[in-house]
Amino acid sequence: MNQTHTGSCLCGTAKFELIGEFKKFFLCHCSRCRKSSGSAHCANLFAPGAELIWLSGADKLSFYKHQETNFSRTFCSVCGSNVPTEIKARGIVVVPAGCLDTSLELSPQAHVFSGSKGNWDDGFADLPVFDGMPS
Incomplete structure (x- = not known):
């Protein structure tokens, strides 16, 4: 079923509209x-x-x-934000989840390439959680 x-x-x-x-x-x-996200991982939708x-x-x-490699990124040259990349040869659009302005019903299905994750990328479940920046 097509969604917009x-x-x-x-x-x-x-x-954009997808x-x-x-x-x-x-x-x-x-x-x-x-490296491209500056974080522990990218959240990519396919x-x-x-x-x-x-x-x-x-x-x-x-x-x-x-x-x-097959790695590619499309980004805004003004602010540097990652935006969707259309991979025409494979007939797929890869969308960074963070750039969506609409709600998403799909939850992450897997952590991939976890064998190369950063050595500091562990134990996040035990960290305190704040609604905003802590004082």
Whole structure:
């Protein structure tokens, strides 16, 4: 069943609409995802056969492909936020979950490439939780 999702980058320059269905939702801990996100993992949604429509900011998008790998990222050249990447050769759109402006019913299905996660990426369940920045 086709769904419509919208999203944007941090500064709002790049806005998109995705028509399709997310089939997979993975938290990727590979070193490339850690470096591109600056965090423990990337939260990526996979939408095979989806249609990606840029509503604004398409002229401000930059694309990076890591040599000799399948790793690639599309990002806003104004604010640097990761936005969807359409991989036409594989017929799939990869969407960073954090750039969605619409609700998502799908929960992460797996941690992937956990063998290369950062040595500091453990024990998060035991950390205190705050609704905002602690004082």
